[in-house]
Amino acid sequence: MPSARITAIARANSRLVGFLQRAETLRTRPGAIDLTLGNPQELPIPGYVEALARHLPPIDRDSYAYHRSDHNARAVVAKRLIEWRGLPFEPEDVALTPGAFGALAIALDVLVDPGDEVIFSLPPWFLYEGMILGAGAIPVKVNTRAEDYDLDLDAIAGAISPRTRVVIVNTPNNPTGRIYPAATIEALAKLLGERSSEREIYLLSDEPYSRLVFSDASFVSPSTFYERTLISYSYGKVHLTPGQRLGWLAVNPSMPNREGMQALIEMAQVAGGWMFPNAVMQRAIVDLEHLSIDMVELERKRDLMVDELSRMGYSLNRPEGTFYLWVRSPDPDDFAFCNRLADDGVMVLPGTVCEGPGHFRISLTASRQMLEHSLPAFEKAR
DSSP states (O other): OOOHHHHHHHHHTHHHHHHHHHHHHHTTSTTOEEOSSSOOSSOOOTTHHHHHHHHOSOSSTTTTSOOSSOHHHHHHHHHHHHHHHOSOOOGGGEEEESHHHHHHHHHHHHHOOTTOEEEEEESOOTTHHHHHHHTTOEEEEEEOOTTTOOOOHHHHHHHOOTTEEEEEEESSOTTTOOOOOHHHHHHHHHHHHHHTSSSOOEEEEEOTTTTOBOTTOOOOOGGGTOSSEEEEEEHHHHTTOTTSOOEEEEEOTTOTTHHHHHHHHHHHHHHTTOOOOOHHHHHHHHHHTTOOOOHHHHHHHHHHHHHHHHHHTOOBOOOSBSSEEEEEOSSSOHHHHHHHHHHTTEEOEEGGGGTOTTEEEEETTSOHHHHHHHHHHHHHHO
16 A cells, blocks of 8 residues: 555645646647746746856766765855845855755755644645655645735744744745735744744745845845744746756754754755755856846736736736736636636646635746737636
């Protein structure tokens, strides 16, 4: 018999898997417009392929040997973090990982024991629950504030128990595009500090979209306010290359027993199946770190879709970051609505997948032409 743990994970994600399988079939149709996931719909950004090619040739006999986190690459990330976060990061605070997926898995492996509780807010990235179950912990879900999708601190406070070990905060948020204000994050830090008197509560700050912030918003990391913070990050978002698995997990420089945490993270990477990026990706970080998708064009696409969908009568907020729109479905059955859209060649993600029934999520990673061509289908489905 399969393990009860994996069976529970499969059950929790069954509707997602079924929908994505249908989407994979539909996206091969001529003229299909795929707005489901954050996949690239155009060729890579300028400089990306050249950076990989530059670091592909071996420089010595160890170029393709086993590598843990490369010191030079860690130093590049630490330097950026000092500029970005204003905290004294050292290269040893940075563990290079196969994307934010890997960073989250490693963090949970280090922080939780079976039966520990991990709190996260709804609507969430749709795989938190599965990853928490995979680590043997118990997912504890709380709602965000209905009016603005900000964190509901009272709900988080009410969910904390003696078993609470981790609170996950995803900002900018997938799927809502909300960036949690500094005042909210500071209040959360105070709450977690007060409730950590008997047993430490860690904050896992999932920040893969932290460079995808629109010009009318600003971002602050929870690491600014809470010393027991681990940061997970992925280059797959800012480069729009999710298949090239590259990211990192960073230890807050103020973390108690900082060196002990660094050592445990590396041990978890080894024991978890050599959870390091491949050697070429690590060497290429020096040239990849400064690259980004065109944020000016992304903001134009955001404004186009928000304005047009609002004109049609759809209800949605203007996101502050990420490349997603979170929209209320005109049909309470969001799967039925998304299937009707798919029949007209436009695929979006049902909100139920993100535990937000009655909504759907649009990915803006499509070209502007694809987005413009999707509008008649949205008008018809309304």
